[in-house]
Amino acid sequence: MISIDAAIPSGRITVRNASDASDIQLDVPKDPESNFLGWYHFRASGVRGRKCRFRLMNAGESRAVRLANREGIEDRWTHTGPLASYDLVNWFRINATFDGTTFDFEHEPAFDVCYYAAFAPFPPERDQRLIAGALASPLARLETIGHSLQARPIDLLTMGAPTPEKKQCWIIARQHPSETQAGFFIEGLIERLLNAQDAVARALLEQAVFYIVPNMNPDGSANGFSRTTSTGVNLNREWASPSDERSPEVVAVQDAMRRIGLDFCIDCHADPELRCNFVWPSQNVPTWNADRQRVFEYFEDAWHAASPDYGLGEVYPGGVPQEADLSMAWNWIGNAFPHALSVLLEQPFKDTRYTPVPATGWTPQRASRFGAAFLDGLHGVIDHLRKQ
Ligand SMILES: [Zn+2]
Incomplete structure (x- = not known):
């Protein structure tokens, strides 16, 4: 069984549906009393050798709280991808796509636990x-x-x-x-x-x-x-x-x-x-x-x-x-x-x-x-x- 967990140091994600490895639907929670969102960090387990597709369904909501004067600048989700790690020490980059609403990446982990984050956490x-x-x-x-x-x-x-x-x-x-x-x-x-x-x-x-x-x-x-x-x-x-x-x-x-x-x-x-x-x-x-x-x-x-x-x-x-x-x-x-x-x-x-x-x-x-x-x-x- 796949489990997606954010109750880890500096963890942050909520799960909509993780029952199907090929369509794991997640949300990036907002900061408290705030509309800021962007940071995510979670652990996926039970994933060794499985072709996983992760989608951050609400990623596009971050565009409502961009800083001023950013009209000509690429948003945070485009032309980049998450950092991933099996051991929280060595981090590697995964490709992702963004359609304006959903941030989407695929990964077939080599081990049963893999961590994903917007950048390497500093817990x-x-x-x-x-x-x-x-x-x-x-x-x-x-x-x-x-x-x-x-x-x-x-x-x-x-x-x-x-x-x-x-x-x-x-x-x-x-x-x-x-x-x-x-x-x-x-x-x-x-x-x-x-x-x-x-x-x-x-x-x-x-x-x-x-x-x-x-x-x-x-x-x-x-x-x-x-x-x-x-x-x-x-x-x-x-x-x-x-x-x-x-x-x-x-x-x-x-x-x-x-x-x-x-x-x-x-x-x-x-x-x-x-x-x-x-x-x-x-x-x-x-x-x-x-x-x-x-x-x-x-x-x-x-x-x-x-x-x-x-x-x-x-x-x-x-x-x-x-x-x-x-x-x-x-x-x-x-x-x-x-x-x-x-x-x-x-x-x-x-x-x-x-x-x-x-x-x-x-x-x-x-x-x-x-x-x-x-x-x-x-x-x-x-x-x-x-x-x-
Ligand atoms: Zn800052």
Whole structure:
């Protein structure tokens, strides 16, 4: 008998009908109190050697909640497919089709259990292992700076010994829990930062202290939500006026930033529609100026030189908003810390347009290598921070 299960870490799917392997009908649940949908992750069992056809019947409903100015951009379901795995370690890409309503893929699993997901999951236990791995180094300290509404810890990892001269570099991730690429990105950069044989890592730690919040929305991650917390709050629209009642995660991170200081911040996301790695500075805050723009360009150039997966010349979809939306983290930070470089990062779910790997698309491994290469970008700009 085939069983489709979502009660697994970061799992999310509902079953309409799984009685026939050749027509397994599923739905992607919406986030709580919200119309967002997109993330799915489920386990199929009893499937070895069976030609399975999976259909996400309501996929097209996600088009009603697309971001503004996306008319000319392909939707999240087109020209891509799910990642699949037998062991939750190695993930491979499956082709799929989308007819505007239903997302449709076929697979004949080699084993009796196979997992399918919008991207490789980064479940709660992996957050804990990431932290434990970092804390094996004497360079790393951990402080729990707050709690989510479901009482999960908001952790701040500090790498390096603070001194007044060192630049304060922040890396925050996973306000949107389905954007697991950000978790793999941070794994890669921490691993490199702790490699004493790496000259860039050593140089950075002499000049900077890293403040890393690996998961700003642990409730959403644990529950398999796309963009919200357990009460349907989109944390990246809370920064202008966060509250303990709605968004204690943002309150905790803002308090820590004000207490510690901030010269650089990258807020790590992923975009299910874009075919690029996309970084944008907070260039519409009132304090933006030519010096800050120049520092951003140094950063971009150095990152691109280290990793062609960072493509230069990508533009903000639909054009840059004329007025900075201070409810979003990168703009709020760029406004609150007028000397700092604050950027938004979007990685793809699909692949890059300019360095594609058709067999796999974007993968956790590429996200991890991209996180390691980010340190080259930061190294290229570290001397310029706090000067403009
Ligand atoms: Zn996001």
